[in-house]
Amino acid sequence: xxxxxxxxxxxxxLLLCWGDSRLDEAAAELRRLHAANIDCVNHFNAIKAxxxxxxxxxxxxxxYYPNSWASDTARAAIAKASA
Numbered sequence: 499x500x501x502x503x504x505x506x507x508x509x510x511x512l513l514l515c516w517g518d519s520r521l522d523e524a525a526a527e528l529r530r531l532h533a534a535n536i537d538c539v540n541h542f543n544a545i546k547a548x549x550x551x552x553x554x555x556x557x558x559x560x561x562y563y564p565n566s567w568a569s570d571t572a573r574a575a576i577a578k579a580s581a
Contacts, residue, residue, distance in 0.1 A: 509524075509532075556576050560572040
C-alpha cells in the first residue's frame with residue numbers, strides 16, 4: 499500500500515495512458531488540486547491554533563475578573579466558539 503495520496507496516484511495513472519493531452523491536463527489538475535488542498539489544510543490548522551490561543555486568553559480574562567462584564571463577555575465568546 500502506498501503512502502501517496504489518492505489524487506497523486508490517480509495523476510500518475512493518467513500519465514501512464516497513451517499520450518492523450520486531455521489525460522495529461524487531468525493529471526496536472528489533480529496535482530494542482532492536491533497542492534491547493536494541502537495549502538488549505540495548513541491554513542486551517544494555523545487559524546485553529548490562533549483560535550485556541552485566543553480562547554485561552556479569554557479564559558484567563560474570565561478567571562482574573564470573575565465577577566465583571568469582561569468575565570461574562572469572555573465566557574459567552576468561549577461558549578459560542580466551542581459550540
